[in-house]
Amino acid sequence: MSDLFAANPSETDKARPLADQLRPRTLDEVIGQTHLLGSDGTLTRMLSSGRLGSLILWGPPGTGKTTVARLLADRIGYRFEQISAIFSGVADLKKVFEKARFERLSGHRTLLFVDEIHRFNRAQQDSFLPVMEDGTVVLVGATTENPSFExxxxxxxxxxxxxxxxxxQPDLELLLERAETLLGSALPLTSEARQTLLSLADGDGRALLGLVEEVVTTVRENETLDASNLLTVVQRRAPIYDKAQDGHYNLISALHKTIRGSDPDAALYYFARMIDAGEDPLFLARRLIRMASEDIGNADPQALPLAIAGRDAYQMLGSPEGELSLAQVVVYLALAPKSNAVYTAFKAAISLAKSTGSPMPPKVILNAPTKMMKGEGYGSGYIYDHDTPEAFSGQEYFPEKLGRQDFYHPVERGFERDLRKRMDYFARLRAEKASSAKDLEE
Known part of the structure; x- marks a missing residue:
């Protein structure tokens, strides 16, 4: 490497990772998280009250969870004890609890920081409850996964x-400036490459400093990297995404809601995010098929067959060509007229079916394959709809116990406008035929 950063700190300091060298020494030095550490932040208010309860710090990697936990202990004068749920078991927890109890007898309180706390099983998580309740430790757990689930x-x-x-972005820029101050010189990057470096960090401060170290160790003397050259010397980070965890559910929710919200550009963005992160395209295809029925329904009857065709096209073409077919479906569904009328009607029908038992359908629409059943009136009086002038008999098909029900309410959008007209037409005919039948009876 050249002497580009000749003003670097001592050799001992250089042996430490850049992230460790730049670790904040006070809460005021923490970059980002102003909603927690700002003048009106949650943690600021908590500390000003003089009380600190147990906390779960939830967020992506590289956002300062471990650093904040350590600085909280410093601020309130507690012992800082750190364990990782990945490497610790029940025996380790017992030792930590025993040490905390002993220290408490000497007047020393313990802040126990548990990294990746969601990795502990249910029984291990329960073991924290007694020592939290009796004040042996103040627990601060860190997790990248949704605590509600884990x-x-x-x-x-x-x-x-x-x-x-x-x-x-401003937080990452500030962190990059601190790194350059420590290194003694600006990174040899064009303005475009500098923005690319910040984008590659993906909101992760630790990852940004790792990328800085890669640049420092690979750049040649008097070389300035443009965006293209930068990508050749640093290994691109995988997006923050776990197909079985929180990132997966966040992005599929975003994709579904942007299609429902008729925003094709946002929908394509989230679709591309998931594809880029390695999501199974067939999972996305199945979700698109679901959206075609749940959010569009009969407002555009072509949505469902097109979604199925997109899946079939992907299965025939594979990646990456087949993903274009799914992208076509994404745009089509986003711009299609929306209706959840079938979805809500089906939910109402299911609810009624579950709550009303098994009432017998009207005998008039039951088959009578035996003489006894004919004698019981099965099929008696049935009118074959095609034999009527309108191909509509107007007979009542709901069980007598339930009476007529009203589930499906087409919206005034897309093809459902026409369906609404048909339903109104049949309702009018039904009423007329019922009135005529009543007159005949009288």
């Missing part, structure tokens, strides 16, 4: 969940 309700009820956000 942590015991009992543990959550005794803790306050604080959400850590990915670092915004």
């Amino acid at each position: 942590l015991n309700a009992a543990l959550l009820s005794r803790s306050q969940v604080l959400r850590f956000e990915s670092l915004a």
